[in-house]
Amino acid sequence: MDYKDIIASYASKPGGIIEAYHAVQKELSYLPEEAVAEAARVFNLPVSDAYGVATFYSMFSVTPRGKNVIRICESAPCHVAGAAQVIAALERELGIKMGESTADGQFALEFAECVGQCQATPVITINRKPYLDVSPATVPTILAEYK
Amino acid sequence: MAEEMRIVLRNYGKIDPLKIDDYIAQGGYKSLEKASSMDKEALIEEVRKSNLRGRGGAGFNCGQKWSFAYKADADEKYVIANADEGEPGTYKDRLIMENDPHTLIEGMAICAYAIGATKGFIYLRGEYPQLIDVLNTAIAQAKEKGILKSFDIEVRSGAGAYVCGEETALIESIEGKRGEPRFKPPYPPSEGLWMKPTIVNNIETFASIPVIIEKGGEWYASIGVPSYPGTKVFTLTGDVNNKTFVEVPTNTTIREIIYQFGGGIPGGKKFKAVQIGGTSGAFIPDSLLDTPVAFDNMSAIGATLGSGAVLVLDESRDIVDVTTRIAKFFEHESCGKCAPCREGTARMHELMQLVNSGKGGQQDIELMQKLGNVMSIACLCGLGQAAPAPVLTTIKHFGTDYNAKLM
Ligand SMILES: Cc1cc2nc3c(=O)[nH]c(=O)nc-3n(C[C@H](O)[C@H](O)[C@H](O)COP(=O)(O)O)c2cc1C
Ligand code: SF4
Ligand code: FES
Numbered sequence: 001m002d003y004k005d006i007i008a009s010y011a012s013k014p015g016g017i018i019e020a021y022h023a024v025q026k027e028l029s030y031l032p033e034e035a036v037a038e039a040a041r042v043f044n045l046p047v048s049d050a051y052g053v054a055t056f057y058s059m060f061s062v063t064p065r066g067k068n069v070i071r072i073c074e075s076a077p078c079h080v081a082g083a084a085q086v087i088a089a090l091e092r093e094l095g096i097k098m099g100e101s102t103a104d105g106q107f108a109l110e111f112a113e114c115v116g117q118c119q120a121t122p123v124i125t126i127n128r129k130p131y132l133d134v135s136p137a138t139v140p141t142i143l144a145e146y147k
Numbered sequence: 148m149a150e151e152m153r154i155v156l157r158n159y160g161k162i163d164p165l166k167i168d169d170y171i172a173q174g175g176y177k178s179l180e181k182a183s184s185m186d187k188e189a190l191i192e193e194v195r196k197s198n199l200r201g202r203g204g205a206g207f208n209c210g211q212k213w214s215f216a217y218k219a220d221a222d223e224k225y226v227i228a229n230a231d232e233g234e235p236g237t238y239k240d241r242l243i244m245e246n247d248p249h250t251l252i253e254g255m256a257i258c259a260y261a262i263g264a265t266k267g268f269i270y271l272r273g274e275y276p277q278l279i280d281v282l283n284t285a286i287a288q289a290k291e292k293g294i295l296k297s298f299d300i301e302v303r304s305g306a307g308a309y310v311c312g313e314e315t316a317l318i319e320s321i322e323g324k325r326g327e328p329r330f331k332p333p334y335p336p337s338e339g340l341w342m343k344p345t346i347v348n349n350i351e352t353f354a355s356i357p358v359i360i361e362k363g364g365e366w367y368a369s370i371g372v373p374s375y376p377g378t379k380v381f382t383l384t385g386d387v388n389n390k391t392f393v394e395v396p397t398n399t400t401i402r403e404i405i406y407q408f409g410g411g412i413p414g415g416k417k418f419k420a421v422q423i424g425g426t427s428g429a430f431i432p433d434s435l436l437d438t439p440v441a442f443d444n445m446s447a448i449g450a451t452l453g454s455g456a457v458l459v460l461d462e463s464r465d466i467v468d469v470t471t472r473i474a475k476f477f478e479h480e481s482c483g484k485c486a487p488c489r490e491g492t493a494r495m496h497e498l499m500q501l502v503n504s505g506k507g508g509q510q511d512i513e514l515m516q517k518l519g520n521v522m523s524i525a526c527l528c529g530l531g532q533a534a535p536a537p538v539l540t541t542i543k544h545f546g547t548d549y550n551a552k553l554m
Contacts, residue, residue: 014341015323018306022273043323056325056482057306059273075235076426077384077458079472113309113476114235114426115274118384118456119391128276 001027003035007042017043017053021060029069029108030061058112066101066108068146073123075114081121082135089136090124093143106146149395149403152370154378155354156394158247164281167288170249176294178360182257190261191217194356196364198376203229203312203349204424204453205529206375206442209356212346215336216262219344224264226255226298227321227340227347230271230278231305231312234425235476236456239380240350242392244278247354248285252300254353256289257360258346259298267300268340270317273307309480313528314347315339316482327484328528351380371397372441379440379455383409386416386461395440402436405459416461420545424453426473427533429540430466449540451533466548470541471499477534488531491522495538508554512542 006023010016017039024035031054040050054060070090074083091097094107101108117123120132124142131142153159162169170176182190195210216224228251232240244251255267269282282302289295303321305311311320315329318340339345355377359367368376380394381404388410395404405411405421412418420430423440429450431438438448445452460466474496483489498515501507519535526532542549 015303015321017323018320019304022304022306049324052325053323057273057308059307074472075476076422076469076473077236077456080385080458080460080464080469112274112307113480114233114237116232116238116241116272118236118238118382121384121390125274128274 003028003032004038007035007038011042017045017050018057021054021057025060029067030064032064033062036062064101066106068106068126069108069110071110071112071115071125072098073112073115073117073121073125075118077114077118078122083122085136086122086124086134086139089139093139107143149399149407151393151408152378152396153394154358155243155250155351155380156246157358158250159242160246162247164246164248165284167249167285167292170247174361175249175357176253176289178357179253179256179260179294182360183260187217187261187263190257190360193364194261194359197359197367198364198373199352199355199359199367200375200442201349202351202355202379202455204234204451206452209348209352212336212348213258213261215334216264216344216346219337221344223266223341223343224262225340225343225345226259226262226264226267227314227317227345228255228267228269228353229312229314229317229347229349230269230275231317232272232275232350232454233309233312234427234454234456236382236384236425236458237454238382239392239455241275241278242380243350243354244275244282248282249289250354250357251282251350252285252289252295254348254356255300256295256298257356258348258353262344262346264346265297265299267298268321269300269302270305270311270321271302272305272311276304279304308482309476310482310528310530313530316528317347318345325482327482328530330527371399372439372444374443375441375452379452381408381440381455381457383457383459385457385459386412386464387457387459388413397441398439400437400439401431401457404440404457405436409457409459412459412461414461416463419460419462419464420466420541421460422458422537423456424451425456426476427451427530427536428453428456429536430470430544431540432544449543451536466541466545467499467503467552470537471496471503473537474499477530481530481534485525485527485531487522487525488527488534491518491526491531492534494518495522495535499538502549502552505552506554507552512549512553515539516542
């Protein structure tokens with residue numbers, strides 16, 4: 001679906017801009033400048049406010065990034081359970097650093113705070129789906145699902 | 148021996164969460180029926196008498212809060228369930244919603260009747276997308292059965308901002324804005340969502356309501372510690388044998404939670420510290436573990452009950468390093484609206500990094516104490532006020548660990 005149609009479908013929801021942004025990102029993985037401007041128009045906001053919302057929330061990105069967004073929880077419980085080793089394994093497997101995307105546009109690597117699955121630390125999410133008890137050894141298998 | 152007691156998790160593992168008939172077979176929605184036949188003031192008085200205090204961290208008397216919204220005169224009122232659950236190490240609200248979504252809906256509907264609201268929102272953190280369908284299915288089932296007659300509930304997603312758990316930031320977020328906390332007063336029960344009277348309660352708070360209505364306020368008030376009665380769900384992480392959850396009466400001690408339910412420390416290691424209430428909580432040494440977990444008992448030892456997260460560290464852990472990571476969390480999550488927090492969390496993180504890397508001195512410790520004290524008074528919302536707690540309490544109880552890293 002075109003981002004214009006997506007945003008339009010939330011027009012009648014008071015305060016629905018955040019829901020609209022989620023829906024756009026599901027298609028495009030980020031919020032292009034035109035989509036932010038369109039949201040401002042549809043929700044009757046100054047463009048600066050629509051941009052302010054887009055940049056406030058950590059799940060939204062206003063710069064292009066890989067299609068599959070991998071987020072690594074580095075909150076204290078995951079930190080003490082070995083999140084650093086998982087980060088190293090992901091960086092090695094994908095050949096990029098945290099905060100970067102792969103050249104083929106397939107993956108983006110981001111930090112996250114607690115994602116609420118702390119019974120099985122360390123935890124990563126891919127496109128918001130959680131993977132539990134992750135270790136450097138399980139990283140390649142998890143990534144294979146998306147290749 | 149402390150024993151588990153399940154009130155908010157009473158249906159855990161007993162029902163199919165996606166079948167409303169399962170919930171009804173366990174006596175579900177009887178309390179809503181009973182509440183709807185009661186006088187509103189009598190209903191609110193029953194909740195107040197239970198002395199149920201909010202499970203979202205601030206511990207305000209639930210019935211009293213409802214009475215403010217009930218008395219407020221307005222053409223529209225709102226009920227909001229706070230499912231933002233951003234406190235690291237916490238997943239209790241997810242457990243309730245995943246396993247028993249109807250108990251949340253029933254609690255919200257009772258509140259709506261009591262205060263006179265026709266519209267409700269569940270503000271669900273963006274990290275729980277799998278729950279959107281569960282909640283919407285449950286809401287649709289309750290509508291279909293004619294249970295939710297004059298009350299509509301809408302699920303709204305957050306997008307990864309810890310501060311949006313703060314009730315006025317949450318309200319701003321539902322309104323489609325940046326999640327920055329508002330100045331208070333006015334408080335939400337008088338002017339909340341779209342400036343209308345609004346009740347914001349935690350998921351665990353709402354889940355307690357049906358049982359309180361069923362068994363009575365007095366029954367509930369008699370469980371656990373009288374100043375903070377009832378049960379509390381704890382989620383255990385870090386160096387414990389059972390990384391699990393447990394719902395216990397509030398007179399259970401921290402030691403019982405770690406050793407009896409958590410099964411103690413793995414690998415024959417010794418206990419070092421526990422942080423309760425999530426990342427904004429205090430670190431507690433062994434000498435204080437016999438404290439009951441109830442709200443005021445925790446405050447008395449300079450700690451907070453908070454969300455009920457329990458992070459255990461064994462003797463091999465570098466507590467200064469863990470605290471540095473926590474300081475980074477607050478720098479990242481500060482919304483930037485007020486200077487003491489925006490600047491304070493950044494400087495605190497900087498100083499912790501300095502000390503942690505062996506480049507700090509005694510003067511940096513003193514600076515952090517001074518900065519922490521200012522922040523706990525001067526910050527606009529609870530985020531900035533609580534942010535220094537891990538630093539201040541580790542300096543206090545684990546000073547030797549800091550000294551070992553000083554230049
Ligand atoms: C930074 C910050 C984060 C918070 N996060 C949450 C949260 O995730 N869930 C929650 O219920 N309350 C949270 N609170 C507390 C809420 O502001 C509010 O007190 C609570 O939702 C009221 O519900 P209760 O009375 O049932 O506890 C937070 C407060 C602050 C200051
Ligand atoms: S204390 Fe921090 S999070 Fe709260 S309003 Fe101020 S800057 Fe924002
Ligand atoms: S601390 Fe990592 S998922 Fe909760």
